[in-house]
Amino acid sequence: MVNETARAQPAARQRAAYTLWQMSRASEWWAYKFAPILATAYATAASLRAPLLPVLPRLLLLLLALTVGATYVSLLNDWTDRAQDQAAGKANRLAGQPAGRVVAALLGCLAAGLAFGSWFWQLSRLAALLYxxxxxxxxxxSLPPLRLKVRGAWGLLADAAGAHGFPQLLTAVLVSTWAGAEPTAAWLAAVGAWALGCGVRNILWHQLGDADADTQARVNTFVVRRGRRAGRQLARVGLLVEAGGLAALLYLGGLGLAFLALLLYGVLVGLRTRVWQQPVVVAEPQPGRPILLNEYYEVYYPLALLLTLTLRHPADGGVLGLHALLFGLHSWQRLAVWGALLAVAGSKVRRLLHAERG
Structure with a gap:
């Protein structure tokens, strides 16, 4: 009996972990949120000419701390959106979950977040405040009575700051601290501008995609209040801020390979637009059309930065291996398009050669 109980405990823990993974919708935000955050860690280390491998254990703890926060916000959003999602006919992963289970998961996240916050406080008060x-x-x-989600521009700012601005600034501050350097105001301003511009554009992408359902459920987001045209216009402003921040990061950090990766991404965008008739969108979702620059942030940008670090500090190749472990499948799926493009180009070259010989 004791052996059977002992064998059952790991299985129960695995089931609980899988249930939490499903409840938190982690598969939807893992690469989208954390590859760009780690890219900021890589960019900060590269700008300081500091090796990344010595701080890797602490960087993994930062990733865990941010995962706890992302899990919390996913649970909280779905839990507080149940009535509106039902009214709009949208699926909600927490609709059938027992309240006790959800509350326990939220409390667990809060407890873990408090522990990480205490650790950050010991390292840097600025880092703790950002967390x-x-x-x-x-x-x-999400939470009433304020529930900024339904308060127009305040909702955009809250989401952009919580999901992008604060985590990105936290990462830059901590990597600088671990490298024994004070983060410069210019670097933090560039990170902040890039992150907030990107965050505003991405929350507008969600609101534009959910506009009909939100209108039906009377969820007064910015797009529902001001209309799709205002949402698209604000997304363009966000893109300008984002692009300015990114340009400043590449310049201040001397990140030449990241700039070359941006050019490579631009070539891909051009090929998709001209050859496959799949132009990117600034914000409004359209079938088969990716949002501008997100693929760069998730794949090309971090890989270019890791290559920069590895060329300077060969031991940082271990970090490149870990990044491949964490995001390899996602990156491979995005990079596989180059294989298809090369195959198409090769086929056209062969046809031309065959025609000339004929």
Whole structure:
């Protein structure tokens, strides 16, 4: 009996972990959120000419701390959106979950977040405040009575700050601290502008895609209040801020390979537009059309930065291996398009050669 109980415990823990993974919708945000955040860690280390491998254990703890926060916001959003999702006919992964299970998961996240916040406080008070800021933004976005999600531009700002701004700034501050350097105001300003511009554009992407359902459920997001045209216009403003921040990062950090990767991504966008008739979108979702620059942030940008670090500090190749372990499948799926493009180009060359010989 004791042996059977002992064998059952790991299985029960695995089932609980899988249930939490499903409840948190982690598969939807893992690469989208965390590859760009780690890219900021890589970019900060590269700008400081500091090796990344010595701080890798602490970087993994930062990733775990941010995972706890992302899990919290996913659970909180779905839990507070149940009535509206039902009214709009949208699926909600927590609709059938027992309230006790959801509350326990939220409390667990809060407890873990408090522990990480205490650790950050010992390292840097600024880092601790940035980590706290993300949690506050998460909570104010979803929870009544404020529930900034339905308060127009305040909802955009809360989501962009909680999901992008605070985590990115936290990463830059911590990597600088671990490298024994003070983060410069210019670097933090560039990170902040890039992250907030990107965050505003991405939350507008969600709101534009959900506009009909939100209107039906009377969820007064910015797009529902102001209309799709205003949402698209604001997304373009966000893109300008984002592009300015990115340009500043590449310049301040001397990130030449990341700039070349951006050019390579631009070639891909051009080929998709001209050859496959799949132009990117600035914000509004359209079938088969990816959102501009997200693929660069998730794949090309971090890989170019890791290559930069590895060329300077060969031992950082271990970090490249770990990144491949964490995001390899996602990156491979995005990079496989080059194989298809080369195959198409090769086929056209062969046809031309055959025609000339004929």
């Amino acid at each position: 706290l800021g993300a949690w506050v933004a998460y909570s104010l976005y």
